[in-house]
Amino acid sequence: MPLSPEQIGEIAAQRADTQPTLRAVSPGMEAHLFNALPVLDHGFVRVVDYMGDDNAIVQAARVSYGKGTKSVSNDEGLIRYLMRHWHSTPFEMCEVKLHVKLPVFVARQWIRHRTANVNEYSGRYSILDREFYIPSPEHLAAQSVVNNQGRGAPLSGEEAARVLEWLKQDAGRAYDHYEAMISQEGQQGLARELARMNLPANIYTQWYWKVDLHNLLHFLRLRADAHAQYEIRVYADAICQIVKDWVPLAYKAFEDYRLGAVSLSAQQVDVIKRRLAGEDVVQETSGMSKGEWREFTAIWG
Amino acid sequence: MPLSPEQIGEIAAQRADTQPTLRAVSPGMEAHLFNALPVLDHGFVRVVDYMGDDNAIVQAARVSYGKGTKSVSNDEGLIRYLMRHWHSTPFEMCEVKLHVKLPVFVARQWIRHRTANVNEYSGRYSILDREFYIPSPEHLAAQSVVNNQGRGAPLSGEEAARVLEWLKQDAGRAYDHYEAMISQEGQQGLARELARMNLPANIYTQWYWKVDLHNLLHFLRLRADAHAQYEIRVYADAICQIVKDWVPLAYKAFEDYRLGAVSLSAQQVDVIKRRLAGEDVVQETSGMSKGEWREFTAIWG
Amino acid sequence: MPLSPEQIGEIAAQRADTQPTLRAVSPGMEAHLFNALPVLDHGFVRVVDYMGDDNAIVQAARVSYGKGTKSVSNDEGLIRYLMRHWHSTPFEMCEVKLHVKLPVFVARQWIRHRTANVNEYSGRYSILDREFYIPSPEHLAAQSVVNNQGRGAPLSGEEAARVLEWLKQDAGRAYDHYEAMISQEGQQGLARELARMNLPANIYTQWYWKVDLHNLLHFLRLRADAHAQYEIRVYADAICQIVKDWVPLAYKAFEDYRLGAVSLSAQQVDVIKRRLAGEDVVQETSGMSKGEWREFTAIWG
Amino acid sequence: MPLSPEQIGEIAAQRADTQPTLRAVSPGMEAHLFNALPVLDHGFVRVVDYMGDDNAIVQAARVSYGKGTKSVSNDEGLIRYLMRHWHSTPFEMCEVKLHVKLPVFVARQWIRHRTANVNEYSGRYSILDREFYIPSPEHLAAQSVVNNQGRGAPLSGEEAARVLEWLKQDAGRAYDHYEAMISQEGQQGLARELARMNLPANIYTQWYWKVDLHNLLHFLRLRADAHAQYEIRVYADAICQIVKDWVPLAYKAFEDYRLGAVSLSAQQVDVIKRRLAGEDVVQETSGMSKGEWREFTAIWG
Known part of the structure; x- marks a missing residue:
């Protein structure tokens, strides 16, 4: 809440x-x-x-x-x-x-x-x-295998449970210590600007x-x-x-x-014009790198 | 208006x-x-x-x-x-x-x-x-003699009149030509993006x-x-x-x-502290340049 | 130079x-x-x-x-x-x-x-x-008749000559007066920060x-x-x-x-996909306004 | 290192x-x-x-x-x-x-x-x-008692030791779990973009x-x-x-x-001028709030 x-x-x-x-x-x-x-x-x-x-x-x-x-x-x-x-x-x-x-x-x-x-x-x-x-189970995703900067399918049962447990426990413990460090009961109490460094992201x-x-x-x-x-x-x-x-x-x-817009590079404009003219363009004749071709065909087939 | x-x-x-x-x-x-x-x-x-x-x-x-x-x-x-x-x-x-x-x-x-x-x-x-x-007469000022980037007293009679006349005439003529250049009556008419270059600041x-x-x-x-x-x-x-x-x-x-605030340099802080302690500080003993000393004494005497 | x-x-x-x-x-x-x-x-x-x-x-x-x-x-x-x-x-x-x-x-x-x-x-x-x-003759262009914010063909002979003459004369006169106003010979001399207002763009x-x-x-x-x-x-x-x-x-x-890139709106992506599938799309069935359709066909035919 | x-x-x-x-x-x-x-x-x-x-x-x-x-x-x-x-x-x-x-x-x-x-x-x-x-002992400071946004003296022995121990242990454990969560040995491996949320500030x-x-x-x-x-x-x-x-x-x-400069408010300029003229100004006659007066006297006595 x-x-x-x-x-x-x-x-x-x-x-x-x-x-x-x-x-x-x-x-x-x-x-x-x-x-x-x-x-x-x-x-x-x-x-x-x-x-x-x-x-x-x-x-x-x-x-x-x-x-x-x-x-x-x-x-x-x-x-x-x-x-x-x-x-x-x-x-x-x-x-x-x-x-x-x-x-x-x-x-x-x-x-x-x-x-x-x-x-x-x-x-x-x-x-x-x-x-x-704490992510909900359907968003507790594995590292993507195709994209270094993305995520893949949700983790499966036991692994997901272990991860959730760690996330909860570590956050809880970090906060307990944060509170204990800044407490001024029976001690000086750590400065807040320092204690916060113990808290997770x-x-x-x-x-x-x-x-x-x-x-x-x-x-x-x-x-x-x-x-x-x-x-x-x-x-x-x-x-x-x-x-x-x-x-x-x-x-x-x-x-x-x-x-909803799509930006076409100079090469992609050329390929679409050739396709509209009936040519069958493949990556090798497209002027695009493999990565760019993959991105292109994901939209245009 | x-x-x-x-x-x-x-x-x-x-x-x-x-x-x-x-x-x-x-x-x-x-x-x-x-x-x-x-x-x-x-x-x-x-x-x-x-x-x-x-x-x-x-x-x-x-x-x-x-x-x-x-x-x-x-x-x-x-x-x-x-x-x-x-x-x-x-x-x-x-x-x-x-x-x-x-x-x-x-x-x-x-x-x-x-x-x-x-x-x-x-x-x-x-x-x-x-x-x-067109500046009003009291704001039609001469170049400052102490500050390259400022103005001094208002211009006197005849000079002021001449300046005002030029400002008005040149602006009027420039605008007449601007209008005449963009006019499409009996001619092509100059592009507005070009004609505006004739207008004064x-x-x-x-x-x-x-x-x-x-x-x-x-x-x-x-x-x-x-x-x-x-x-x-x-x-x-x-x-x-x-x-x-x-x-x-x-x-x-x-x-x-x-x-209404005043910013004091390190040297000025020092001079005021010495003055408060009773010392008679002059420019030579102030650690300030002549220009800075002039600005300082304008405020502090 | x-x-x-x-x-x-x-x-x-x-x-x-x-x-x-x-x-x-x-x-x-x-x-x-x-x-x-x-x-x-x-x-x-x-x-x-x-x-x-x-x-x-x-x-x-x-x-x-x-x-x-x-x-x-x-x-x-x-x-x-x-x-x-x-x-x-x-x-x-x-x-x-x-x-x-x-x-x-x-x-x-x-x-x-x-x-x-x-x-x-x-x-x-x-x-x-x-x-x-002062624009060269080939860049002394008329106002565009299709685009309020553009220019068309160069002005023709007599009109061009008249415009060039005005641009040169007005600039020259404005500068003469600028110089005369700031001059300090036999007069106070107008402040530079004011005199510059007479100069054209x-x-x-x-x-x-x-x-x-x-x-x-x-x-x-x-x-x-x-x-x-x-x-x-x-x-x-x-x-x-x-x-x-x-x-x-x-x-x-x-x-x-x-x-060299082209940005396609959601509607334009759709039209190109339909064209690639063999459909003959016209403005009325394109989902685009007339202006956008004109811009689209200028690139894609 | x-x-x-x-x-x-x-x-x-x-x-x-x-x-x-x-x-x-x-x-x-x-x-x-x-x-x-x-x-x-x-x-x-x-x-x-x-x-x-x-x-x-x-x-x-x-x-x-x-x-x-x-x-x-x-x-x-x-x-x-x-x-x-x-x-x-x-x-x-x-x-x-x-x-x-x-x-x-x-x-x-x-x-x-x-x-x-x-x-x-x-x-x-x-x-x-x-x-x-991990702060060195001399920078492991207590919360300031005069400034909500600052720190005071270093923590003393036992309290300092406890804080340092927590900071080290919690960071170490959080990192162990981070490593274990992203590991792909025998499991899918949590996405890096998620696992990093367990790491402290x-x-x-x-x-x-x-x-x-x-x-x-x-x-x-x-x-x-x-x-x-x-x-x-x-x-x-x-x-x-x-x-x-x-x-x-x-x-x-x-x-x-x-x-090394000092900015004086309008009130502070006034007080210094009165002091230079020999007047003994106190907070009540200064036009400053208590907080501002405290800041002022810290510099000017």
Whole structure:
């Protein structure tokens, strides 16, 4: 359970407090505000604030004085044009602030996206909670045999049980010692900034993460991808749902021109043109390496 | 007059359209929204959107679930502590989007602040308006005789008149030719992306500019400073008024710890300690260069 | 002629001064160092410094202790894999510093690429030179009739002559007045920071521009593109030559996976698969808008 | 011992390979290149590449064609002027690439400095080494009783021994299980990207970190500060030595105007002026909070 009763109460209090504003309002986002979308066993994503909507993209692209809307279909056409032609600055005009609870090893991947603002819960200042990510059996996967950077099928019974037992025991023991080290009962108590070093990478941390829509979509393209590690992908998937409700026109364009898109190299363009002309191209005559050919035929047969 | 009747109408329409929201609302900012603060002869700054308030800074610093407020005096103390100790990330949790109309030579200084999002009116795509910045007589200043990068007293009568005449005539003629070159009546018409090269740097452009509070305060520290060029300083001054109404606690801390603050070098700390101990220090015994000593005595006598 | 005899002398002096280093050395880049590649009528690009080579990309990707080379073919394979799969960080490990002389209206487009370091010649501090970009007749193009943001065929005789005359006269007069305004003979002399506002956007400026290879390639992808304005594209083309000599393996991968690549939307992937299966797809059955279909058939017929 | 014999050999091979270059060369940096400066029990910092020297700062500030040197004393004066007046862009014209080995909890603080390029050793792809940071007894400190975010005196005998024993045992056991989980002997073997979650935050990682001089000095100002955690401060201290040898003039200016400088708030300026005028100011009449007054008197008595 990611939230305590007290936290649930604080969220309910926030959702009860409506105020008037002159700003652009996204109905889909108002429905999300403050609510925690559960992710993994103890994690969540929740929207804390947002700026802008689909119309704000159009308005900025036109540097307009008013709402800048001519018609919804015009707006959709412009948004799709901007996305297709890599005009990124209008999408930077929307901003979202998320509160995320996530395992440290996921946070370490996530933070590599530098164009964002972050405030993380401080283990120097505060005491961390006893919460660890323990994979569910279907996600306790073996090392991939074809990809050094991926995973294969779930581990089978006895091996899975042994791994789960180790993960739980080691985390529990590390936390027991963490608590015992910082305790000030009958002893000085180790500094928190040192004691935290005993905690494993599956402990949960949390942060406020604020990012503009362009950089968020870039994050989602990489992290909602099938090659991303499962434990970060589920956060990206949850955020995709939020973005879809926030800026539906921009999200649809993103699906069509990024998530569902395929980039063809110069060689691949050539091969497809030859195929369309009826030629039977094989790897040796494709101009591609074996690795690239394998990736190509996975999509195009 | 920076705004046309049609634009004034669009702004009024936006200010009439109130909607409910669950987000943090800043009353000071709602009063500013969409209204144009006039700057220079044809320019303005107007708030198009904002995210967060003083409380959002505190909330992020505490990575809290609810509003994160204990009490206003606690919040103020924390904000001042964060500012004093250069904790910048909580201030990044507020964001503002401005629509600015400004001369091109001001825009060229402004854009050097890279950590912001910008959509500028496009001279490739659109036709620029016939509006030029012409300094008022009291700001038509001579080159400084002490500072290569500054200005001195206003020009006197005849010289001032001559300069103003040239500025007006050259701008007018350049715009006449711009219009004549792009005209498609009886001729092909030069491409807009080429014709704009004939326009001088005092022509007005406009953009949407979105920035977080930390980076905005950094901009204001440099551009609301007495050493900044007058024509960008007046924009910074206008934005200072906006920020003061938006996040009054953060702005007060900014005034005390940045705008009104003084940075002492190691040598200057030493000199002040010696003065406090009763020693009469002169430049030769100060460890400072003549230039630095001049800057020092301007503040400390 | 972009360079004065004195400047040519300074460059020759720098090229005569060889020193030993333990750092990675790129022979192709040593041949370029300090030499000015002419661009447009008075502009240039010249390499002032660089860091890294193809091997530095591989070395960083492997976080290696030594040179990190297994073999050239392994290195090439890894570089192509990194480029194909959008692993950008290893390409950020190379850096280049350029000295560029360019018209102000080109500089205004260029500076929109924010992830770079810039020092521009200061018109507040210094007096600008009397050098203006005047298009050659074949680049004095009409406004495009199909693209609001592009240009069409060159202007014909009389119209071209009239435009050229205006561009030259207006620039010359503006500069005459600039000089007269800042002159301190028999008058106070207008501040330089004000006088520069009279100068048109085709005056040349110059800057030092430093950027990492990843962000440089992103710049080149957008600015060496056929849709970029000609006057910035020629700078991008010159830089492409430099990059090709600097990091030949990375540049080849960039040509194959970026410059010569094609991005297919979800709808376009579907249409090509249907065509490969023998179906005759038209716009109405393609799921694409008319604009997108036009772009699609321009490549695929 | 941070380096294996094989790694020492690779470094020696690199230091034996001198090549001619036309670029700016810093003799102090050539002496550092590739050598590992030991930090903590298994960590190090080593220079892998660099761009520029003191002169490159001056050259960029002047946007010069040649070396841009008038005289060393002129150059020093300009560098000090730039530092004193917060002109940051010329310092961005120098760049350094470091290879750093550091505990994960230090890496997590370090990475918060976003304006840098990073390639980290991948625990998804590779197997991590069995190396953990275990504090030496004098750095095994108690929680500070005055500062929630700091540490106090070293732990005394028995408590220290218990803590060290736990840190060692838990790390050893976690690594034993990590190895056992990924082993493919007689079992499938857990995916590396999952197994690493069992490892504690004192395990060592390593990365290539590339940053410009301006952002590096900002990092050093915050992390070489007395309030920084000891374990990151020792890395900052080692880098200070490197920077001092690389750009001695800039480093001296940094010591005088940043490291050894003091920032006075508006209230503090007022108090010092009153003290210089002979007034005896106390906290109640100072306009400062108790916390700020305590910080003030720690410096000024």
